[in-house]
Amino acid sequence: MEGNRTDYSKKKTPRLRRLFMLMVKDERGTALIFALGIMVILAVIGASALMTSSVDIKVSGTTKVVREAFYLADGGIEMSPKVLGRIITTRALPTFAETPAVLYDGLLYDDIASPSAYVTDTGQAVTLLDKVMGYQTSDDSSGDTSDVALDRGSQGNIAIDVTRVRTMYLSGGGTEFASGTEGVGVGGAAGTAVIYDFTSTGTTGSAPNTTESQIVARYRKVMGVAGGR
Numbered sequence: 001m002e003g004n005r006t007d008y009s010k011k012k013t014p015r016l017r018r019l020f021m022l023m024v025k026d027e028r029g030t031a032l033i034f035a036l037g038i039m040v041i042l043a044v045i046g047a048s049a050l051m052t053s054s055v056d057i058k059v060s061g062t063t064k065v066v067r068e069a070f071y072l073a074d075g076g077i078e079m080s081p082k083v084l085g086r087i088i089t090t091r092a093l094p095t096f097a098e099t100p101a102v103l104y105d106g107l108l109y110d111d112i113a114s115p116s117a118y119v120t121d122t123g124q125a126v127t128l129l130d131k132v133m134g135y136q137t138s139d140d141s142s143g144d145t146s147d148v149a150l151d152r153g154s155q156g157n158i159a160i161d162v163t164r165v166r167t168m169y170l171s172g173g174g175t176e177f178a179s180g181t182e183g184v185g186v187g188g189a190a191g192t193a194v195i196y197d198f199t200s201t202g203t204t205g206s207a208p209n210t211t212e213s214q215i216v217a218r219y220r221k222v223m224g225v226a227g228g229r
Contacts, residue, residue, distance in 0.1 A: 065204055068156060069213035072202025076150070076158040077217045080198045083148055084162070084221060087132045103149040104128050131164050134194070156204035165195040170222065194221045 083102070086094055093104045105128040128147045129135070148160040170193055196219045203212050 065211045066213065068204045069202045069211045070215075072152075072156045072158050072204060073200045073213045073215040074202070076148075076160045076200030076202065077198055077215050079150070079158075080148065080160055080162065080200065080217075081219055081221075084132060084196060084219070087129060088221065091129075091133065093127075093129050101150060101152075103151070105147040128162060131162055132196075134164055134167070156202060159201045159203070161199040161201075163197040163199075165197055165218075167192060167194050169193075192223045194223070195219070196221065 083094070083099075094102070131147070146159060147162045148158075150158040152158070198217045198219055199214065200217070201212055201214045203210055205211050
């Protein structure tokens with residue numbers, strides 16, 4: 001009986017092996033499937049690179065605009081002491097011929113009478129001259145930045161608010177020791193400082209897509225000393 005026993009496991013193994021080998025050897029459609037897979041992978045990589053490039057371009061553009069607005073505001077801070085010193089020295093606002101690109105609170109551009117000159121705005125309650133010289137207390141709100149304005153067209157705008165804070169005597173000066181002599185640092189005029197606050201706002205772009213940057217600085221003007229800072 002043992003001699004007639006049939007081993008079915010040995011007969012099934014060659015059939016499964018032949019079927020597997022036929023499936024492996026049959027390469028019809030393999031190249032197409034492989035090519036489609038490569039195309040899908042490349043499409044995903046390309047889409048990711050495109051999205052990354054678009055985001056980088058937007059970020060770079062935003063950074064450029066923000067920096068431009070900041071540089072405009074910083075330029076307003078650098079310009080303010082020069083304007084302030086000019087007003088204190090002459091006790092008058094600069095004329096159109098001196099600063100044709102700058103507008104001052106308290107002066108109007110008279111297109112009819114004199115196209116190349118400014119005229120005094122008599123209806124202005126408190127002008128820039130009044131604020132700088134201390135003739136009147138500033139009535140401007142913290143958001144008012146119209147005291148000094150510079151319009152650069154497509155390159156942006158600068159608006160500056162000037163506030164006279166207080167007057168103080170300098171430590172170690174002639175005023176503190178009741179000295180009657182005059183001169184830098186020893187006389188009554190040179191021993192006084194006036195504190196001003198500058199709020200400079202730089203604006204770039206066109207509405208509704210505008211960008212603003214604001215810088216606040218405190219300036220000490222020492223009377224009788226060039227510069228005063």
